[in-house]
Amino acid sequence: MSERQIRLEVLRYNPETDSEPHFETFEVPCLNEWVVLDALNWAKEHLDPTLNYRWSCHMAVCGSCGMTINGEPSLACKSFIRDLPDTIRVEPLKNFPVERDLVTVAEDFIAKLAAVKPYIIPKEEKAIEDGEYKQTPAQLKTYKQYAQCINCMLCYAACPEYGLEPKFLGPAAIALAHRYNKDSRDGGRDERQEVVAADSGVWKCSFVGACSEVCPKHVDPAGALQQVKVASMTDWYLEHLMPWVKK
Ligand code: FES
Known part of the structure; x- marks a missing residue:
């Protein structure tokens, strides 16, 4: 050797x-x-x-x-x-x-992960005897990439926005919210949006893309953030211009 x-x-x-x-x-x-x-x-x-x-x-x-x-x-x-x-x-x-x-010190990062409620909030509760919340392989595929995050914080170290504004929710937490929002078993998107679309949320991202470049698991948090921006913008238009349309 x-x-x-x-x-x-x-x-x-x-x-x-x-x-x-x-x-x-x-x-x-x-x-x-x-x-x-x-x-x-x-x-x-x-x-x-x-x-x-x-x-x-x-x-x-x-x-x-x-x-x-x-x-x-x-x-x-x-x-x-x-x-x-x-x-x-x-x-x-x-x-x-x-x-x-x-x-x-990782406390701020961990608090941000917790803030997006990173767990399934069922659309409707089922009794245990009614069995699992089932999912098809195609439904799994819609969020699997975003579920590969290992919370290594590299994306926060690479993010110039987080460096300038530590209140920014940041790439991993928003990608994690996106992972659960896209899960067919989940109904918690509105609860997460209160944090994700707030002042310190997704709109602080200026799409530099450094987070995705350093991600060791190819989660592509920058891509997730842009999808969350589109969804948040759609929410705003529906709420203000077409309030009769249900999300
Ligand atoms: S030691 Fe576990 S990710 Fe490096």
């Missing part, structure tokens, strides 16, 4: 002891098939056990290893060393406060 020496430049910050963040360099002997997460794990195990970062699955499923790698919001477990230069700069995700080193 071939080995390669890399320089890992990691932005370190401990708000309790540091006046400002600073880079620390680790020389790491990597195997070619390693990802950046492996290099961080090696540095933590062999050089500095105080290095802080989040990870869990090592397979692009849990969404916890999001960080900025050579300037790009990326999953550390999906960024192969063989695709990167000998010097790799690793920083926390932009647009989020730093808790410690590469660990960011």
Whole structure:
């Protein structure tokens, strides 16, 4: 197995002891098939056990290893060393406060996901004995892409609007609302619209599209947001110009 020496430049910050963040360099002997997460794990195990970062699955499923790698919001477990230069700069995700080193504060993001009611609100309640809410493969296909989100926050780190206006509901939360709105079993769209179409909702998006470029699961949140804009505009026209037409 071939080995390669890399320089890992990691932005370190401990708000309790540091006046400002600073880079620390680790020389790491990597195997070619390693990802950046492996290099961080090696540095933590062999050089500095105080290095802080989040990870869990090592397979692009849990969404916890999001960080900025050579300037790009990326999953550390999906960024192969063989695709990167000998010097790799690793920083926390932009647009989020730093808790410690590469660990960011996710509370605002989690609150935004919760605000869109990310669960099925049945059109009509059924008794348990009446069985499941069934769905055809074609109905599943209408929202499946938007259900692939792993909540990694890369889209928020890439979004210039969220960077300027942290109140913006943001790409993942709006794409998540869209996922449930398109679900044939769901009847909660009107409840979600109160949040999605509010001042800090979908109209803050200026369709830069960076969220879709960095999404590791190809959810295409930018596409979802544009569909939500069209639906919200249709709501407005129906309500104001054709109030006799039912949505
Ligand atoms: S460790 Fe789970 S997504 Fe990277």
